[in-house]
Amino acid sequence: MLLKKLIAGIGLAALVASASAGGLESLEAFVMNAKSGRAEFTQTVTSPPKEGQTVREKVSTGTFEFQRPGKFRFDYKKPFVQNIVADGETLWLFDADLNQVTQRKQAQALGSTPAALIASAPDLKALQADFALESAPERDGLQWVKATPKSRDGQLQSVQIGFQGDSLAALEILDSFGQKSVLKFAKVEVNASLPASTFQFKPPAGADVVRQ
Known part of the structure; x- marks a missing residue:
């Protein structure tokens, strides 16, 4: 009860608002100023435990590159090789273990997705067409x-984007099934010079191509 009263207090409310106001400002600065970039990432996926089971986590690592508007790639390297490439027109997903490529029209696939938030949209207004945006309290610095x-x-429930200053630091994705994916970025390089070949994808010889 005391905690609820404290949270409801004007002083603490003002403090929270002040601390979280920087979130939207950081997002706007990132979208406006970061025209391209690259980073390393670690992704941890946590699924809701079934009755009598403990929480299970799956950890993967890789690299991320983007170029506005509408081009990006995620290269998963461990524990399994997977590639997600958006070339501006087509979204490609390649699973090396299955030797399978999924091909989708990018405009239909990216509207309300985390990729649109951090790599695809040209400005904040474009994001606000697909998302309700609000600052959240500061945490983890x-x-x-x-x-x-x-x-x-869609299956996406919400996304939280974390910034350290104007630099992208983390992404927390919650889907409608309660599965949570957390991506933490390191060695972020903004406005990196990326060759055009970065966002080109050609299905490997012999791969099964599924068009959706």
Whole structure:
């Protein structure tokens, strides 16, 4: 009860608002100023435990590159090789173990997705067309923005983007099934010079190509 009263207090509310105001400002600065970039990432996926089971985590690592508007790639290197490449028109997903490529039209696939938040949208207004954006309280030394898709048709429930200053630091994704994915970025290089070949993808010889 005391904690609720404290949270409701004007002083603490003002403090939270002040601390979280930087989140939206950092997102806007990142979208406006970071025209390209690269980083390393560690992704931890946590699924809701079934009754009588402990929480299970899956950890993967890789690299991330992007170029506005609409081009990016995630290269998963461990424990399994997977590639996600958006070339501006087509979204490619390659699973090396299955030797399978999934091909989708990018415009239909990216609207309300985490990739649109950090790599695809040209400005904040474009993001606000697909997401409700609000600042979230500072934690872990980062400024946060919560993005909730305006469309309820997809599996995405919410995304939180963490910034250290104007630099992208973390991404927390919660889907409608309660699965949580946390990406932490390191060695972030903003406005990196990236060759055009970075965002080109050609299905490997013999791979099964599925068009959706």
